[in-house]
Amino acid sequence: MTTDDRSLKEAWSSIPSQREVGIGLERFTGQRMERILSTVAAIGSAALGAQALLAAVTRLAPPDPGRIGMMALVFLPLLWMIVACVIGKGVKPAAGTFTVAYAIALALWPVVVEGGVRDPSNQPWIFFLVNIGVVAAMLAFTTRIQLIWALTLPILYGWVRLVQGGFEQSWWISTGFDVSFTIILGTVIISLAWMFRQIAAGVDEARSRAVEGYASAAAASAAEEERVAMSALMHDSVLAALIAAERADSDRARALAVAMAREALTRLANTEASIAQEGSDAPVARSQIVTELRRTLSEQGADAVVEERGAADAEVPGKVARAIVLAARQAIGNALAHADGHGLHVIVESAAADRLRVTVLDAGPGFDPDAIGEDRLGIRASIVARMAAVAGTSEIVSDADGTTVVLGWEPS
Known part of the structure; x- marks a missing residue:
C-alpha cells in the first residue's frame, strides 16, 4: 500500500459522523x-x-x-x-x-x-x-x-x-x-x-440540561447561519448561472452556462462541508464506501445491513464517492427519522468496474416529494443537488409501501 493510499484511507476514516460527540460525563x-x-x-x-x-x-x-x-x-x-x-x-x-x-x-x-x-x-x-x-x-x-x-x-x-x-x-x-x-x-x-x-x-x-440547552442553541445558531449562507449562495451563484443560461445564444455560451450551473450545484451540495472535506479525484474502492455506510448504520443504531452486489473491485473518483456516501447518509437519516428504520436496507452494486449504484429502501409510510416545502433542503440539496454536482443521478420513489432512494454514477 502506497503513502497516497494510506493517506486516502485516513482521510476517509476522518469523515465527520453525526454522533461523534463527547459522552461519559453525564455521571x-x-x-x-x-x-x-x-x-x-x-x-x-x-x-x-x-x-x-x-x-x-x-x-x-x-x-x-x-x-x-x-x-x-x-x-x-x-x-x-x-x-x-x-x-x-x-x-x-x-x-x-x-x-x-x-x-x-x-x-x-x-x-x-x-x-x-x-x-x-x-x-x-x-x-x-x-x-x-x-x-x-x-x-x-x-x-x-x-x-x-x-x-x-x-x-x-x-x-x-x-x-x-x-x-x-x-x-x-x-x-x-x-x-x-x-x-x-x-x-x-x-x-x-x-x-x-x-x-x-x-x-x-x-x-446535562445545561449541555443540552447549549447544544440546542448552537444548533439553532448554526442552522440560521447556514440559512443565510444558502440564501446568499442561491442569490449569487445559482441566479448568475440561470441568467447566463437564459442569455446563452451559442454553443460556447451554453457550455459556459452549464459549467456555471455545475459549479453552483457543487457549492450548494457542499455548503455544510469544508473545502478540505470535498474529496479529490483519486479512485476510491467500493469496499471503502461499503465500510463507511456500515459505520453510519452502526453509529445511528440502525438494525440494517449493507448488501454488496456485482463487481467487488469497482472504483469511482473520490469526489463521487464522497457525494454518494453523504447522499446515502442523508437518505438513511430520513428513513430513521420518518420511517423509524422499518425495513431499512442498503444495497451497493456495481454493474461494471467504473459504475456504482447505491439503493436505500425502507418500509415506512412514504411521502409525497412534490409536497415538500421550498425551504426543506434535506432532499433537494443533500441528495439531488449533491449527486447532480458530480454528474450522478438520484431517483426517489415513495408511496404507502415505503420509500426507495437510488443513487447512481457512471462515467460520461
Missing part, C-alpha cells in the same frame, strides 16, 4: 461522590477492623480452631473490601461479600464461640464491626436493602448476645443499649450517603 459528580464514599468507608473500616482484630487476637488463648475460622470468615472479606475501596475497583462485590459473611458469622457466633464470658458489659470483638457491615451494605445495595441491613444486623447481634447470656435480665439492658446505638448510627450513615448521592445526581442532571 461525573455521581462517580466522584461514589469514590469519596468508598474512600471514607475504607478509612473507617481499616480503623475499626484493626481494633476488632486486636481484640480478637488478645482473647485467642488458647488457640481455638472455631475462633480462628470465625476470624478468617470475617477479616478476609473485610480486607478485600478495604483494598477494593482504596483502588476504586470491584467495590460492590467486595462490600456485598463482607456484608453477607459478617451476617453468617453473627448467626454462627453462639455455636462456634462458647458463652464463657458472663459479663454483659464485656463486648465481643465482632461488635465493633456491626456498623462496618452497614457501611458495606451502603456501598453494595440499593437504599431499601441498605435500610433492611441497618435494622437486621444490630437486631441479629442483639439476639446473639442474649443467646450467649442465656436471656438473663442483666443482659437485656446492655444489649438493648448496644442495639439501639448501632441502629441509630447505621441509619444516620445510610441517610447521609443517600443525601450525598441525591445531591450529586441533581448536579449531574443540571449539567
